[in-house]
Amino acid sequence: MPYLVAAVVLLALITAVNLLLTLGVIRRLREQSSPPHGGHAASDPPAHGLRPGVRPESFTATTTDGERISDSDVHGMVGFFSAHCTPCHTLAPRFAEQAEVMGRDRVIAVxxxxxxxxxxxxxxVARVIVEDYDGAVQxxxxxxxxxxxxxxxRDRRVVASGGRMTDLFSEAPA
Structure with a gap:
């Protein structure tokens, strides 16, 4: 019986040490990790692209109408959509309504x-670019x-971003 008690106590100690080491590793990984393309702290919400205050990198692309667009032409609204994406089809009419208000020359849909x-x-209502998921504008x-x-x-910096139109315009400063 004393051997059984000793074995249970030893197993409990090994389990406790293992738990402490695992928690330490998790804490270290959280401190060292940061999302790509922004260098923000791990506690920040996940980024799906550029954050407010950042300009897009240089690019050139051609619209479906044959117009050449570059990063210097971008101010206003830019939307990213995917083929066969149900939420994209839900957002598109709302995006189009806002694009109509802003004017076609200020809106790009990718x-x-x-x-x-x-x-x-x-x-x-928008200058449309069709490209792969790893295209120049993406x-x-x-x-x-x-x-x-x-x-x-107008300075081509991101003012607001989001997955819904309400996110986009509720974040924008007045």
């Missing part, structure tokens, strides 16, 4: 993959999520 339905909704914005919308000021 569609990853081929989606005639999205193009039909967005082309009348890379310039470090965009990793769809749908995702950015509001950029």
């Amino acid at each position: 569609i990853a993959g081929t989606d005639p339905e999205l193009s039909a909704v967005l082309a009348p 890379a310039a914005f470090h965009n990793s999520w769809t749908p995702w919308v950015y509001l950029l000021g």
Whole structure:
């Protein structure tokens, strides 16, 4: 019987030490990790692209109308959509309504993959770019999520971003 008690106590001590070491490793990993493309603390919300105050990187792309667009042409609203993405199809009409208010020359819609339905909704009110998921505009914005919308000021810095139109315009300063 004393051997059984000793074995149980030893097993409990080993388990406690293992738990403490595991918690220490988790804490160290949290301190060292940060999301890509921003260098923010691990406690920040996950980033799907550029944060407010940051400009997109240089890029050039061609719209479905054959117009060449570069990062210097971007101010207003930029939306990222994906083919076969149900939330993208839900957001597109709201995006189009806001784009109509802002004016076509201030709005860019980037569609990853081929989606005639999205193009039909967005082309009348936005300059549409169709590219792969790792295309030039996606890379310039470090965009990793769809749908995702950015509001950029005249200085081409991100003013607000989000996955819904209400996120976008509720974050923008008055």
